[in-house]
Amino acid sequence: MSSLSQTLRYIVQGGPPETGVPERVRTEIRGREASSERLISWVQLGLVLFFSVLYALAPRAEGTAGFNFVPVALGAYFLFTVLRLALSYRFELPQWYLLISIGVDMALLVGLIFSFHIQYDQHPAFYLKAPTLMYVFIFIALRALRFDPRFVLTTGLVAVAGWLGLVFYAAFAEMDSMRVTRNYVEYLTGNSILIGAELDKTMVIFAVTVILSVALYRGRSMLFEATRGQAAAKDLRRFFAPEVAASITDADTSLEAGEGSQREAAILYADIRSFTSTSATLPPEVVLAVLAEYQNLAVEVINQEGGRVDKFLGDGILATFGAVHPSDTYAADALRTAEKLVASVAEEQERFRAAGWPGRLKMGTAAAAGPVTVGVIGSKSRLEFTVIGDAVNRAAKLEDANKAQKSAALTDRPTWDLALRQGYTATLLEVRPDITVPGMGHPVDLVVLADL
Known part of the structure; x- marks a missing residue:
């Protein structure tokens, strides 16, 4: 009743x-x-x-x-x-x-x-x-x-x-x-x-x-x-790449942890230099304003080159090329994005100063290609769509190597050669052979895409 x-x-x-x-x-x-x-x-x-x-x-x-x-x-x-x-x-x-x-x-x-x-x-x-x-x-x-x-x-x-x-x-x-x-x-x-x-x-x-x-x-x-x-x-x-969001909302069945597929893709990491130490001296609203300006710029560049932002890691960005949807030029697109990111940040310094960043905003980025697993991880109550694989780890380690190498953008020789075969046409800036990169099991040939 x-x-x-x-x-x-x-x-x-x-x-x-x-x-x-x-x-x-x-x-x-x-x-x-x-x-x-x-x-x-x-x-x-x-x-x-x-x-x-x-x-x-x-x-x-x-x-x-x-x-x-x-x-x-x-x-x-x-x-x-x-x-x-x-x-x-x-x-x-x-x-x-x-x-x-x-x-x-x-x-x-x-x-x-x-x-x-x-x-x-x-x-x-x-x-x-x-x-x-x-x-x-x-x-x-x-x-x-x-x-x-x-x-x-x-x-x-x-x-x-x-x-x-x-x-x-x-x-x-x-x-x-x-x-x-x-x-x-x-x-x-x-x-x-x-x-x-x-x-x-x-x-x-x-x-x-x-x-x-x-x-x-x-x-x-x-x-x-x-x-x-x-x-x-x-x-x-707004939280996921359009293709990822569509795969979630349009799925015929509920997504479960462990679902995924393997693809050939390129991974790009980008990070602001000295962000943690500098932001500690700034008001929170200034930090967020600068971060928003940087991320808006970076996302625009990544999307223009066919990439998709996988996640924001504080001041860092993880982007994928060919992971969400297959691509024949994933490595070339990733290297073009790395170069363009460095150039765009250098050209937009006034934008960051207007937001409140003291001095010059510097960034580092790196890209690596290889097979990755694209899928859903997590628990029954909390899922996350992500990419896993050696290319993800290499991109992270190469980006961190920018600090020791005094460079702004790096990749490894296999990724460079693959990008050339996919139509990448940039002039080789510098190759640094047999470099020991912390976290990588063997020395690698580093290709400098952009200097500081």
Whole structure:
């Protein structure tokens, strides 16, 4: 019972509670609702124009002689719909205005039905057989476009009240000539009222309203979750490379630790020199501002050359080429990026000084190519998408070797030769053979890509 009352309360409130829903998600939902209201207004405008044209072209029905309410109703409703449409583009329509709009919709329909007995000079029971009642389902369905059960429920209840009002008036308008009957044939062939038939119509309207309201409640719950998930997916694409984010959000099954594949790729490490010691003397906001300027510059260069940032390591950056998606020029792209990074940082010194960095900002970078494993690591509750392999370790050790070698960018000879085969065209600056690099098991031939 408590679950049912909670569901009914949520339907009246318009769906699931917004407690715990981020403001940006609520803003997104409000924007979609405003767009839906504009769509509803356009559909209503189209309907009233269609009915107006149809009425203007159709000949007047035989037997109609009384006051014709239709042109007045359609004209007034057209003006109201145009006003509503114009206001919906100016601001978000308040709920009280939407409720008034629902009342106008139903007033139009009830008024048109009521006018039948006047036009044909018949007893009020005559209008109960008017097929115009079927249009009530159009108005109820229109409110479903907003995905808010409150307005569907309100429309349906107003329609039920309007129809019951028409039935009541028809039954008691002329007390001296009660037209209530239990004979179905008499009901069909004369101006009699069959209470069971009118109750059937009422129950159908009410049942459709309730079913659609419950369906919309469930749909609105999914809308909240989908909007929240969409916002999370957008944020995910800011934390991961687009291809990595897509592989997570578009996966057919839940990702598990241990899933991955092996690829030929190049790894690039980049690091700011003396960042820890210098940042210790600066205010935190200055440190973060400088770091943001540097990372924005570095990411732009990496992306331009086809690389993807795997992770930020404080002031360090780990980027991959050919790991997230296969590439035939991964080594060449990585070496071009290393050179371009050093050059770009040197050219943008004023940018870093303006952010608050004292003196000259220096960086070191290195690249290494080879087979790597690309996949998911971690535990059941905490996963991370990363790259593992000898190329990752070599790139890290080579970057650290910049300090001892007094260089700004390094690679090893195998990576250099591979890059040349892949179309890399830079002039060989310097080769330093048989250099012992801490952390590497044997001496390596270092290729200097850029000096300090």
